[in-house]
Amino acid sequence: MASINYALKEISCKIVYYGPGMCGKTTNLQFIHQHTAPDKRGNMVSLATPGERTLFFDFLPLEAAQIHGFRTKFQLYTVPGQVMYNSTRKLVLRGVDGVIFVCDSQWEKLRENLESFRNLQDNLASYGYSLETTPYIVQYNKRDLTHIAPMEYLQYLMNRRQVPSMEAIALHGGGVFESLNAICVRVLANLSRKQKAGAA
Amino acid sequence: MPRQSWEAMRRDFTAISGFSMAISFVAAVVLCLQITQTKAAPEWQISGATVWIVQLAIFGTAVYAWRPGISLSGWILGILVLIFVSLSLTTTTSVALAFIQGDGNFPTAFGRTASLGPRVCAAFFALMVVYPLRVLLPIRRERPRRRRFTATDDAAGVAVAGGEGDPAVLLVGRDDAIPVWEARSRPAGGRGDDQSTSVSMGGLELDGIIDLPLHAVLAQVPRELWGGSAQGYDPSHPVPVPIEVVLPQLKEARIVVRLLDLYDWLPPDAVRSPAELDDGKQSEVVLLPLELIVPQLPLEVFELPPATPPAWAHVDENESVLFATIPAK
Numbered sequence: 001m002a003s004i005n006y007a008l009k010e011i012s013c014k015i016v017y018y019g020p021g022m023c024g025k026t027t028n029l030q031f032i033h034q035h036t037a038p039d040k041r042g043n044m045v046s047l048a049t050p051g052e053r054t055l056f057f058d059f060l061p062l063e064a065a066q067i068h069g070f071r072t073k074f075q076l077y078t079v080p081g082q083v084m085y086n087s088t089r090k091l092v093l094r095g096v097d098g099v100i101f102v103c104d105s106q107w108e109k110l111r112e113n114l115e116s117f118r119n120l121q122d123n124l125a126s127y128g129y130s131l132e133t134t135p136y137i138v139q140y141n142k143r144d145l146t147h148i149a150p151m152e153y154l155q156y157l158m159n160r161r162q163v164p165s166m167e168a169i170a171l172h173g174g175g176v177f178e179s180l181n182a183i184c185v186r187v188l189a190n191l192s193r194k195q196k197a198g199a200a
Numbered sequence: 201m202p203r204q205s206w207e208a209m210r211r212d213f214t215a216i217s218g219f220s221m222a223i224s225f226v227a228a229v230v231l232c233l234q235i236t237q238t239k240a241a242p243e244w245q246i247s248g249a250t251v252w253i254v255q256l257a258i259f260g261t262a263v264y265a266w267r268p269g270i271s272l273s274g275w276i277l278g279i280l281v282l283i284f285v286s287l288s289l290t291t292t293t294s295v296a297l298a299f300i301q302g303d304g305n306f307p308t309a310f311g312r313t314a315s316l317g318p319r320v321c322a323a324f325f326a327l328m329v330v331y332p333l334r335v336l337l338p339i340r341r342e343r344p345r346r347r348r349f350t351a352t353d354d355a356a357g358v359a360v361a362g363g364e365g366d367p368a369v370l371l372v373g374r375d376d377a378i379p380v381w382e383a384r385s386r387p388a389g390g391r392g393d394d395q396s397t398s399v400s401m402g403g404l405e406l407d408g409i410i411d412l413p414l415h416a417v418l419a420q421v422p423r424e425l426w427g428g429s430a431q432g433y434d435p436s437h438p439v440p441v442p443i444e445v446v447l448p449q450l451k452e453a454r455i456v457v458r459l460l461d462l463y464d465w466l467p468p469d470a471v472r473s474p475a476e477l478d479d480g481k482q483s484e485v486v487l488l489p490l491e492l493i494v495p496q497l498p499l500e501v502f503e504l505p506p507a508t509p510p511a512w513a514h515v516d517e518n519e520s521v522l523f524a525t526i527p528a529k
Contacts, residue, residue: 107490107491110453110454110490111452111453111454113453114452114453131510132510133510133511133512134512135510135512135513147491149490149491149494150494150495150499152499152502152503153450153494153502155502155504156450156451156501156502156503156504157451157453159504160504160507161507161509161510162504162507162509163509163510163513164513185515186512186513186515189512189514189515189516190511190512193511193512
């Protein structure tokens with residue numbers, strides 16, 4: 001969960017990119033890493049197979065502009081999308097503050113998107129979390145490809161709760177920062193709400 | 201000749217087919233000659249009319265058996281082709297007989313080859329010669345009756361219900377993922393009764409059928425289950441899929457049908473008939489191409505009912521978190 005260090009005036013939040021294999025989670029992180037000022041980010045840690053499949057997880061620490069005098073740090077993680085690495089996915093989700101669910105827009109991947117979303121719910125539930133209380137957004141990636149499902153059908157499949165969603169082309173950066181910004185705003189707002197509720 | 205027949209000929213009328221036709225024809229002529237030159241007179245006499253009737257009956261039955269669902273014109277065409285080949289065999293035998301005898305008396309030779317023995321021989325060999333050409337015979341095109349229906353609110357509810365899990369996604373749990381053929385057999389009033397499968401969304405009036413091109417459907421069927429005429433049809437031949445099969449499965453991101461159901465929608469002999477399949481194959485399921493189905497549905501089908509957003513979703517949309525980005529190169 002997010003931590004607030006009043007002594008150091010620092011807020012730290014954990015964002016996880018979740019989704020099926022090869023949907024573009026690592027690509028999102030790589031683009032963010034390449035396009036953020038070096039003094040505002042740490043090194044990107046990535047353990048991948050020779051076939052560019054995430055083996056364990058990717059990690060990128062990122063710092064945003066100060067909010068009300070607090071340094072705001074985000075720890076961005078991705079999970080391995082392959083079905084067999086569920087224990088790793090579950091581990092990465094521990095203490096999550098917000099999720100960007102990355103969907104692959106291609107027709108042949110729609111079913112995998114659904115299964116991955118169900119897996120996200122199951123893994124969150126194992127920690128007592130749920131998507132009712134954990135902010136998340138849906139990112140429809142690979143919108144530049146030709147063999148993709150229309151947005152209306154993707155929304156119908158993946159976003160019944162009608163949370164914020166956006167199209168993306170992570171490879172070229174389209175929608176990457178928009179997605180990150182959307183989840184960060186909601187994570188911080190959720191944190192603020194919890195703080196107020198706690199104070200009350 | 202229509203394009204469909206030419207395509208069928210190109211694919212199915214192979215060199216082996218042509219070779220077997222030629223061999224059959226030559227063998228028929230040789231055998232007819234042998235029978236014609238046999239001195240023994242037949243012990244029974246049958247009138248010419250009777251022979252014609254029997255011959256036509258055999259030809260008609262054969263053509264129908266070769267192409268189940270053949271059109272009337274195709275059936276008549278098949279019989280005429282058989283008669284033509286049969287007469288060609290008799291004529292060729294007569295010419296050969298006149299040549300062998302050296303007298304050049306064709307009418308006499310024809311009279312001998314048109315007798316009962318050689319004629320029966322020619323008729324049966326005509327069946328062998330024409331058999332490879334059966335794929336060219338036109339079949340009857342049957343389509344399910346188109347109907348229009350208006351969905352009820354209850355039906356729409358079933359169509360979008362995502363199971364007992366998270367209502368935020370149209371996911372179905374293992375128990376909820378009822379294939380449509382099982383759903384049909386559920387008792388009335390249950391979650392998957394017939395009423396719930398005749399669905400649409402939001403009171404939309406929808407056409408009752410979605411047409412899929414034959415090649416796209418056959419591509420999903422294991423090759424060993426293809427029927428003899430599978431490649432004889434135009435690849436774009438429409439396969440009508442009832443919309444009530446499609447709609448309840450849209451939420452699962454895949455449309456699955458049982459091979460037995462698919463058989464009813466495919467043109468004759470495109471897949472092997474259920475009688476030819478063992479139980480395991482009969483229960484085999486086929487995945488229909490979602491990418492060809494969804495674009496045929498009106499976008500209103502995918503409209504979601506208004507949802508109450510979670511508490512965390514309430515934010516000032518003007519707020520944003522600033523990251524120190526560097527411009528793209």
